[in-house]
Each structure stands twice: as C-alpha cells, then as structure tokens.
Amino acid sequence: MIRLEKVGKTYLNGTALTVLDDVTLSIEAREYVGILGPSGSGKSTLLHILGLLDRPSRGRFLYRGRDVATMSDEEASRTRGREIGFIFQSFHLIPNLTVLENVEMPLFYQGVPAAERRERARARLEQVRMSHRLTHAPSQLSGGERQRTAIARALVTKPVMLLADEPTGNLDSKTGQDILDLLDQLHAEGTTIIMITHDIGIARRLPRLIRINDGRVTEEAAT
Amino acid sequence: MIAPARILEFMTSGARNLLRHKLRSLLTLLGVFFGVAAVITMLGIGEGAQRSVLREISGLGLRNIIAESIQPTKPAESSSSQSGRRGLRLLTFGLTHRDVRQLQSLLPQADSTITHMIAARVYLNSSRIDARAMGVLPDYFSFFHAQVIAGRGLTEADDERANRVAVVSENLAHLYHPPGSLAARPIRIGQVFYEVVGVVRQAAQGGDSRVYIPYRTARTTYGTTSIRREAGSVEFTKSELGQIILRLPSEDDVPAAAALVRRNLEVNHPQGDFRMTVPLEILSAKQRTQRILNLVLIAIAAISLVVGGIGIMNIMLAVVTERIPEIGIRRAIGATRQDILYQFLAETVTLSSIGGVLGCLCGFILVPLASRFTGWEGVITPGAVFASLAVSWLVGLVFGMAPAIRASRMDPVEALRYE
Numbered sequence: 001m002i003r004l005e006k007v008g009k010t011y012l013n014g015t016a017l018t019v020l021d022d023v024t025l026s027i028e029a030r031e032y033v034g035i036l037g038p039s040g041s042g043k044s045t046l047l048h049i050l051g052l053l054d055r056p057s058r059g060r061f062l063y064r065g066r067d068v069a070t071m072s073d074e075e076a077s078r079t080r081g082r083e084i085g086f087i088f089q090s091f092h093l094i095p096n097l098t099v100l101e102n103v104e105m106p107l108f109y110q111g112v113p114a115a116e117r118r119e120r121a122r123a124r125l126e127q128v129r130m131s132h133r134l135t136h137a138p139s140q141l142s143g144g145e146r147q148r149t150a151i152a153r154a155l156v157t158k159p160v161m162l163l164a165d166e167p168t169g170n171l172d173s174k175t176g177q178d179i180l181d182l183l184d185q186l187h188a189e190g191t192t193i194i195m196i197t198h199d200i201g202i203a204r205r206l207p208r209l210i211r212i213n214d215g216r217v218t219e220e221a222a223t
Numbered sequence: 224m225i226a227p228a229r230i231l232e233f234m235t236s237g238a239r240n241l242l243r244h245k246l247r248s249l250l251t252l253l254g255v256f257f258g259v260a261a262v263i264t265m266l267g268i269g270e271g272a273q274r275s276v277l278r279e280i281s282g283l284g285l286r287n288i289i290a291e292s293i294q295p296t297k298p299a300e301s302s303s304s305q306s307g308r309r310g311l312r313l314l315t316f317g318l319t320h321r322d323v324r325q326l327q328s329l330l331p332q333a334d335s336t337i338t339h340m341i342a343a344r345v346y347l348n349s350s351r352i353d354a355r356a357m358g359v360l361p362d363y364f365s366f367f368h369a370q371v372i373a374g375r376g377l378t379e380a381d382d383e384r385a386n387r388v389a390v391v392s393e394n395l396a397h398l399y400h401p402p403g404s405l406a407a408r409p410i411r412i413g414q415v416f417y418e419v420v421g422v423v424r425q426a427a428q429g430g431d432s433r434v435y436i437p438y439r440t441a442r443t444t445y446g447t448t449s450i451r452r453e454a455g456s457v458e459f460t461k462s463e464l465g466q467i468i469l470r471l472p473s474e475d476d477v478p479a480a481a482a483l484v485r486r487n488l489e490v491n492h493p494q495g496d497f498r499m500t501v502p503l504e505i506l507s508a509k510q511r512t513q514r515i516l517n518l519v520l521i522a523i524a525a526i527s528l529v530v531g532g533i534g535i536m537n538i539m540l541a542v543v544t545e546r547i548p549e550i551g552i553r554r555a556i557g558a559t560r561q562d563i564l565y566q567f568l569a570e571t572v573t574l575s576s577i578g579g580v581l582g583c584l585c586g587f588i589l590v591p592l593a594s595r596f597t598g599w600e601g602v603i604t605p606g607a608v609f610a611s612l613a614v615s616w617l618v619g620l621v622f623g624m625a626p627a628i629r630a631s632r633m634d635p636v637e638a639l640r641y642e
Contacts, residue, residue: 048636051555053554053555053635053636053639054635054636073559073560074559074560074561077554077557077558077559077560077562078557078559080555080556080557081556081557081558082557086555086556088639092548092551092552092555092639093552094549094552094553095549096239096240096243105553105556106556106557108232109553109556109557109558109559109562110557111226111229114232153556157557
C-alpha cells in the first residue's frame, strides 16, 4: 500500500538539515506497524510524509500505487481527508468546537451533508464510548476522553490507514492502555495502523517494528 | 466553484467564531459600520438633492425651449428710433410674430405658445403686491404642467372676448380667505380691474408670484409699448412679444431643436435682445454639478470604509496567527488550501456584512435626521441600500483576502508544530 524508495528529507532553514536519509520501506494494507525512535530521530517527519502532509526532498513515495510527487496539493489534501486518519500526541482538537463538531469536521471537508455528518459522528463517538460528552468543549474533557474524541475524528471518514503520533504520550498508563486496546481492536477490524512511539514497551507488542535513528531506518523482525 | 450551501456553512461557522469574541468582533466591525452609515447618508442626501433639482427644473417643462424678449443693454441703432426731442426715445426690441412663424416652420413638430409681458404694476385692495402680470394663451398652463387648484383656468372664450379675468399663482392664494372668495376681491393691473377666477400650482417658478390674464386682453389693454420715466427722460419701449415657448414631442429632440432656434434667433436678432432658456440644458448642467458633489461626498465617506477595512484586515491577520494550530489541524483532516481560504474569507465577509447591515439601519435614522436639521431633502433608494450592502461585502472580501491567503498558504506541518 505504501512504498518509500530512497526517500530523504532535508530542511533548508539557513543551514541544510537532513532529517530523513535514504529511507526505503514498504507497508501493506492491514498491517500494524510501530515506528520507534528517540526524539529528533525523524520519526514525526516520516509520519508527516506518510500522511501526505509533507513531501520528500528526494526519492520516490508511492501511495497506493501513485507517485505522491505527481499529486497536487489539493489532491493530496482530499486523499488525506478521505483515506488517512491522524491521531496526535497532543490530541489537536479544535478548542472552540464541541466534541461532536470536532468529529464532524473531516466530513465537512468532504462535502457530506450536515445531517449525515451528525449521524456518522455520533456513531463513531459511540464506538469510542464518548456518547455522554457530545456537546462538551475539549477543555472540559480528561486526557483519555480527548484522545478518544480524536480517534473518533480519525475514524469518522472510514480511513484505510491510521497514523498515530505517540497517541499515549500525554496519558497516564491506564488511560494509555485503554487507547492501545482501542487501536488493537481497530486493527483487528481491518484498519492499517502506523504508530510512532518512543516507548519500547509499547513498540514490542506490535507485529512489526521499524527503528529510526538519525534519519535512517532499520527493520526489526516481528516478535 | 463552491456551492451556495457550503458558502452558508462557512458563513455560519464564521459567525460562530465571531460570536465567541463579541467585543473584539463589535469593535472590528465599527469601522465598516460608520463607513456604510456615512455612504448611505451621503447617497441619501445626494439623491434628495438630485430630486429637488429635477423637480425644480422639470416644472419648466423638460421638452420646452423658452425664448424671451429682453431689453438689450446697449441699444443698437437699427432697433431704436430717436425722436427729435431730447430725452425722449422709442426703443423697439425683442421677439416678434415673424420669429414665431419662422420657428414654427423650422420646427413643424413643435407646439408653440406666446406670452405678453405687462409692465404695469399689480394691486390688490389698493395696495401693491409683488407680482408680475402676463398675458397668456389658454394652452400656456399645459406647457408648464400647471394645475388649476381652485376655480378655473383661462379659456378660449376668455381670450376671444378679451375677458377681464385673471388666474393667480399659488403663492398669491393666501391673500384669499376663504378660497371661495376669489371673485369678491378683484385684482388691479395698472388701471384695470380683473376678476380672479382661479389659482394655479406650478412646480417651478422660483417662488415668483404671477398673475395671468388672457393674451388678447393683455394685448388690447396694455399694447406693446410701455413708458418709463426716468430722471427727466422718458423712455418708450416697444416689444411685440414677451416669450415664445416651443414644446418638442420628446426630450431627445430638444438639444438639436435648441441649437436650431438659437441660430435662427441670433441671425434675426444680432443685437441680442432675446434670451433663451432650455430647461433640459439647465437640468443637465445642474445634474452634472450635483453628481460631482455627490462623488466628492461619497469619496469622503468611502475613506472611512477603507479605514474600516484596514481595521478588519489588521484584526484578521492577528486572528490567523492566533489560529495557526487550528489551521494545521484542519489541513491534517482534509481541508484544502481553498477550504482554509474560504473559511477566513467567510469570517471577514460575515463581519463586514453585519457592519454593513447595521450601518444601513443607522442610515435610515441619520438621513431623516440630517434632512430635518439641514432642510435638505433626503431619500434612501433601494439602489443605495443595495450599493452600500454590496460595498460592505466587498470591503470584507478585499481586506479579508490578505489574511485568508496567508492562512491558506501556511505549511500544515509547521502549523501543527506551532505552539
């Protein structure tokens, strides 16, 4: 489903900073992959490239068989909205929208009519056990509740791939476990999940693990 | 293109964002509010002025061409015959029946009427009143859209029999109380009494008081010669006609006809003893000045709109910075650059449109207030309302563009990282 060939990313902010170098990897549909690395290793940049938020400086990135370099910004945005769900460490909910509105938002950009948006958002929120907080503002929620809302938002478009950037990083271990169980369940239901983490304990549970260090990846055999 | 339903959604979500910062939004839209209020007030007063100019001049009949006899300032020898006695002169000047015939053959499509000016003074109850008397044909009133508001007008029979009857202009009617008492108080012109049979309302006479008597009566009673005694000399002046009034079938014919009449009269009256009044020309000249004045007023009002727009732009630039993380999130969940652009534009346009609507409402209070205190007429036309609303909308669009473009160009990764 995803194929990176000798992908590199260099930022040119005064001095050239190479964040990713010569990354070659492929990820198939329905995989559950962990990307493990210390902070500053380039794992977030890799996730941004995989999620079509950023583009490689070098190399070739094939997303579902299409060369991303040939996609326009609009195409990339639409594809991102339809097929990719993001889950962030700091949740990234829009503070002045309610839980329900936050979850509806991706559907809005797909042009889904309001009534259907509401319906689908409610269903997803129910799935993550958030039905009791529909009209709350994100600031009124606990960390776990915020992340469950963010997951509902990522799932509401029925994405083919979930990209999770340290989804448990800001949560206590019990709530974190809750979120991980939810992700396991989504994987079991057929969603491709790529999760970034620096927690070796979490990484070890995953069927496939990619280590990243100073912008270079090494594959680690599944345990 | 974007569907109207989506625009509405962008606008409602924009409005909700604005409601979250009520004070800030209110202060931001004040600029547009004042700008639009100023523009609509200026438009209202300008329109009122236009209308009063139009009414004033159209009372003279926009299809009319009026030629009038005047005494030349420097009498040409040909038109005056000096009598043998020192200090006694006969001065002949002005328009003649020959002119009437010529003009009628030049402009067969035009109706015409003539008047006879009476130099004699006008009295009521042996006290002089400040009014001008003239002899007119029965059709005279129709040339000036004059309405008979009491009694009757002058008739063919009055003219044929040279009846001693008079019709007075509306501003003399107050002398008659009750209005039914017209006949009881005859008016005197020179030495002759006239029964007042009616009152006419004329849209425009510049407030002049007039007494109209039948043409034939005027001609037989006062003749064409008048005498003026001045410092030991006696001046006889002879003028055949007071005015020639031509009415063209349509306003479009007026400019060409006026040129023709002017040329003809200039040839026949090289001494310049006539004056031409073309109401349509006066109107267009006045309207031109009025339009320039309006433009200046509106330009001044527009400056406040620009200032308002800059205020909006300033705030929206700050809002964009404040919402960088939100922009990143929206991009991550599928918003295109265009979506972000529309989102911020919708917010600015909503803001400026609210300012516009409030400004418009304020104009509805200001315009009557202004006309009450200044005595100017003020009219708010649907066009003015539409224009000022459109302008407020445009201000939002123009001044919202820069912040919206800045938001839409933001790199999603950097926006997400922004703290």
